[in-house]
Amino acid sequence: MKKSKMGIFEKEERILEFITSINFDKISKEEFEQNWKTLTKNYSSLLKQTSRLTKYNDRQNAKLRKIEKRLKKYVPHQLYQNIMKGHELAETYKTVRKNLTVFFSDIKNFSIITSAMDGETLSTFLNDYLEEMTIIVNKHGGTLDKYIGDSVMVFFGAPRDSSKESNVEKCIKMSLEMREKMKEIRKKWYLMGYEQPFHIRIGIATGYCMVGNFGSSQRMDYTISGRTANLAARLEQCAEVDEILLCHSTWGIAKDYIECNPPEEKNLKGFQEPKITHQLIDIKDIDNKKIFNFVDEGAEIKIDKTKFSKEYFISLIDSIYD
Numbered sequence: 001m002k003k004s005k006m007g008i009f010e011k012e013e014r015i016l017e018f019i020t021s022i023n024f025d026k027i028s029k030e031e032f033e034q035n036w037k038t039l040t041k042n043y044s045s046l047l048k049q050t051s052r053l054t055k056y057n058d059r060q061n062a063k064l065r066k067i068e069k070r071l072k073k074y075v076p077h078q079l080y081q082n083i084m085k086g087h088e089l090a091e092t093y094k095t096v097r098k099n100l101t102v103f104f105s106d107i108k109n110f111s112i113i114t115s116a117m118d119g120e121t122l123s124t125f126l127n128d129y130l131e132e133m134t135i136i137v138n139k140h141g142g143t144l145d146k147y148i149g150d151s152v153m154v155f156f157g158a159p160r161d162s163s164k165e166s167n168v169e170k171c172i173k174m175s176l177e178m179r180e181k182m183k184e185i186r187k188k189w190y191l192m193g194y195e196q197p198f199h200i201r202i203g204i205a206t207g208y209c210m211v212g213n214f215g216s217s218q219r220m221d222y223t224i225s226g227r228t229a230n231l232a233a234r235l236e237q238c239a240e241v242d243e244i245l246l247c248h249s250t251w252g253i254a255k256d257y258i259e260c261n262p263p264e265e266k267n268l269k270g271f272q273e274p275k276i277t278h279q280l281i282d283i284k285d286i287d288n289k290k291i292f293n294f295v296d297e298g299a300e301i302k303i304d305k306t307k308f309s310k311e312y313f314i315s316l317i318d319s320i321y322d
Contacts, residue, residue, distance in 0.1 A: 095212030100157040101167040104236035140174035203235025234268040244280040251278040
C-alpha cells in the first residue's frame with residue numbers, strides 16, 4: 001500500500017491495511033471475533049484522534065479568523081473582498097491602466113488648529129474623523145487607498161470594474177455626504193469644549209491611472225499613480241474651506257445632474273497649463289425642480305422646464321386639452 005507523506009494519517013492507513021488483509025472466506029469464528037475486537041479497539045482510537053484533530057482544526061481556524069480580522073484593517077475593503085474570493089492575486093508589479101475617479105481630502109489648517117493639543121487628544125480627534133469618513137467611503141463603494149495624516153485618498157473603478165459615469169456619481173455623492181457629516185462632527189467637538197472648527201476641502205479628478213500592486217517581493221501596496229491622481233491632490237490643496245473642486249473631465253460626465261459655480265482657471269503646481277475647475281454645490285433635485293410629470297390615459301409626459309419659458313410651458317399644457 002502506498003504510504004502517505006503525512007504522518008497524521010498513519011493510524012487510518014494501518015487500520016485500512018489490516019482490514020484489506022483479512023480473508024473473510026477462510027477466517028474461523030474465533031479469528032473473526034479476535035479481528036472484530038481489534039477493529040473495535042482501533043476504531044475507538046481513531047475516533048479519539050479524529051476528535052482531537054477536529055478540536056485542533058477549530059482552534060487553528062479561530063486563530064486564522066482573528067488574524068484575518070486584524071489584517072482586514074490594513075487592506076482596502078474592496079481589495080480584501082477580492083483576495084478572499086480568490087479574484088486578486090498578490091503578484092508583484094501587476095498593474096493595469098484604467099479610467100478612474102480619484103478623490104483627495106484633508107482638514108483645512110489641521111496642523112495649526114491641533115498644534116496646542118497633546119498627542120492623546122490629537123489621536124482621538126483624528127481617529128474619530130477618519131472612522132466617520134471611512135464608513136462613508138465603504139458605503140459608496142470607494143477603494144480607500146491610504147491615510148496621510150488627516151488626508152484621505154480614495155479612488156473608484158478598481159479593483160472592481162465599473163463605468164466612468166458610475167465612478168463619478170459615487171464619488172460625488174460620497175463627497176457631499178462627507179461634507180454634511182463634518183457639520184455633525186464640528187457640533188460634537190464644539191460641545192466637547194473645543195473652539196476651533198474643523199472644515200474639509202476636497203479635490204476630484206477623472207482620467208487614466210496605473211492601478212495595481214506597487215512595491216517589492218516582500219512588501220506591496222495596492223495603489224494608483226499618474227497625472228489624474230496628481231491633479232486630484234492639487235485640486236484639494238487649492239480648494240477653500242468646505243469646497244469641493246472638480247476637474248473639467250469630471251464635470252463633463254456629471255454636468256447634467258450637478259450644480260456648480262461658474263468655472264475658473266487655476267494654476268496648479270506640477271501642471272504647465274492652467275486647469276479649468278468647477279466648484280461643486282450640490283446634486284440637482286431633478287424630481288422636484290426640473291421635471292413636470294403629466295399622466296393622461298396611461299401616457300406620461302415629461303417636460304424639462306429649464307429649456308422653456310413659463311409662457312411656452314403654460315401654452316403647451318393648454319394645447320393638450322384643445
